[in-house]
Amino acid sequence: MSWFPFRKQKSTQQGKVTAKEESQPIEVILQGRRYRQDVPYVLPKDLGEINRLDFQHHLLKQAIKTNHIASISHITEPMILDVGCGTGRWVLEMGKEFPQAQVNGLDVEIPLVAQEMQEANCAFVVGNVLKGLPFPDNTFDYVHQRFLASALPANEWPRVLKELMRVTKPGGWIELVELLHRVEPLGVAGKQMSSWIEQFCAQRGIQPAIGENLADLLAALPELKEQQVYHYDLPVGTWGGHGGQLLAKSHLSAYAGVKPIYVEKLQVNPANFDAVYVAMLDEWEKAHAYSRCYFAIAKKQ
Ligand SMILES: C[S@@+](CC[C@H](N)C(=O)[O-])C[C@H]1O[C@@H](n2cnc3c(N)ncnc32)[C@H](O)[C@@H]1O
DSSP: OOOOOOOOOOBOTTSOBOHHHHTOOSEEEETTEEEESSSOOOSOOSHHHHHHHHHHHHHHHHHHSOSOSSOOTTOSSOEEEEETOTTSHHHHHHHHHOTTSEEEEEESSOOGGGGTOOOTTEEEEEOOGGGOOSSOTTOEEEEEEESOTTTSBGGGHHHHHHHHHHHEEEEEEEEEEEEEEEEESOOHHHHHHHHHHHHHHHHTTBOTTGGGGHHHHHHTOTTEEEEEEEEEEEEOSGGGHHHHHHHHHHHHHHHHHHHHHHHHHSOOOHHHHHHHHHHHHHHHHHHTOEEEEEEEEEEEO
8 A cells, every 4th residue: 555655746757647547546545544645644544534613613612712812803804714724614604693694614525514404605716725725816805724733744835825925815814823732741652642742744845843943934924914823722531521521522532533544654563651640631731731722813915
């Protein structure tokens, strides 16, 4: 089995891709979990992950009490884009909150909710942000991108941010939200899990703690004004009440989602993985652990 290494396609002298690459399947199933092979994204793309992402969406909204930090309420008919929209939940909620808006979600797959959605002002489009966004320059008043740390190689971030900027109207806002992969403070088990995450992400050039670099990435783009970066520490574990309990559940579900690849690609012993998984729960309770989430907004000049 081959994994998408995010390399440039090799060309023949005539400039065609080789037959082997043309026949490369876009997905692989490992121990019942489905993963895309045509993008560097490291998390599963299946029903289990849809449930986790929806769950994570609701718990984040419960914690920060909003779906957006950038101020867009004054715009009469805002054009909104969500890059890497996942389950489409954010798109649908924004469509309800802003009935005059047109809210577009872009992802490598159309979300399941698109089949039965009632919101006439929401639309979903298939696209790969690493290959460019299928929209003209200056289209959107607000471009939102959340939790793509696990999808974009570190060296692609500057190019992706320029692409988000290209489709944003002058005076429009870009908003980035990224959760760190590390649950702090790190105990022995937490260190081991973080190390597996980092090792696997490194194979695809992904920096799972890219949230810490958002301020620098934005600062490198002087066309973006009013740059603001915040972080919010979300409790993980029952010590943090209902929200903490929910986030612990979401994290455990994410780890369960990557176990099949770590066993396959990092030769992690499954029993060892399970022991670390269980030990982390205890560490989170004892240390009153938290997950740091970064929010960054900037306005295009
Ligand atoms: C961790 S999920 C986050 C989903 C959603 N933004 C949220 O906050 O719930 C990452 C999403 O990015 C999508 N994705 C991965 N690589 C992508 C790419 N190159 N272009 C567009 N979307 C991508 C995945 O399919 C997945 O739905």
